[in-house]
C-alpha cells in the first residue's frame with residue numbers, strides 16, 4: 679500500500695498519503711520497554727486505531743505521537759518532516775490536537791468558553807496589538823466565534839453552551855472536549871480512549887461524532903482504545919499492540935481474524 683498515494687474506502691472516502699510516520703520506535707522507562715521497534719503510518723483522511731490489552735503500550739505510543747515522550751530509538755515524521763524534540767505549544771502549532779482519557783477541561787468555565795480556548799493557538803493579535811489594531815482583533819474574534827458556533831451546532835450541544843462543564847454528565851463533557859480539540863482545526867486529531875467510562879448509548883453517540891468529524895471536516899483521526907468492539911466499527915485501519923510489540927496491522931477484518939490478536943485478547947500465554 680505504501681507505493682500508492684491515495685485510495686478509496688468502501689464507503690467512498692479518499693485516503694491520501696501518510697500524514698504521520700512512526701519509524702522503528704522504541705521507548706523505555708528504565709528497564710521497562712514500553713514500545714519495541716514499532717512502525718506504522720497514519721494517512722490523510724483516515725481513522726486509524728491503536729488497540730491492545732492493558733499495559734500494551736498504547737498510552738506511551740500516543741504520547742510519542744503527541745511529542746510528549748521522546749523515543750530512545752526511531753523517528754517520527756510529520757507531514758514529510760522528521761520531528762525533533764518539541765514543546766507542547768509547538769506541537770499544537772504544527773497542527774496536532776488531542777483529547778485526554780481523564781477529561782482536561784476547565785470545569786468552572788462554560789461549554790462555549792472551553793471550546794474557545796481551543797482557538798488560542800490560532801490567535802495572532804496579542805494584548806498590545808489589540809489596543810493598537812482594535813479592528814483586526816475584533817475581526818479575529820468574530821471569525822473565531824463563528825467557527826466555534828459551527829462546532830457547537832455540529833456536536834449538538836447548543837442547549838449547554840452556557841453551562842459550566844463541571845455540571846455536565848460525563849458523556850457530554852467528552853463531547854465538549856472533542857469540540858475544543860476541533861476548534862484548533864487540527865491536521866491530526868489524537869483521541870485518548872474516547873469511549874472510556876461511557877455507557878452503551880454514549881459510546882454510540884461518540885462513535886457517530888467521530889465518523890461525522892472525519893467525514894464533514896475531513897479530519898485525520900488517530901485514536902487509542904482498549905475496547906476492541908467499538909473501534910472495529912469506525913476505524914479504516916487498526917494497529918494492535920501487545921506487551922509493547924506490534925502484533926497486527928490492517929483493516930478491521932484482517933485484524934479480527936489474526937491469530938496473534940485473538941490470542942492476545944483471550945489472554946493466551948506468551949513464549
Ligand SMILES: Nc1ncnc2c1ncn2[C@@H]1O[C@H](COP(=O)(O)OP(=O)(O)OP(=O)(O)O)[C@@H](O)[C@H]1O
Nearest residue numbers: 707710712730731732733734735736737738739904
Ligand atoms: N511513566 C512511566 N514510567 C514507567 N513505566 C511506564 C510509564 N508509563 C508506562 N509505563 C509502563 O509501560 C508499559 C506500557 O504502558 P502504557 O500505559 O503505555 O500501556 P497501555 O496500553 O496504555 O495500558 P492501559 O490500557 O492500561 O492504559 C507498562 O508496563 C507500564 O507500566
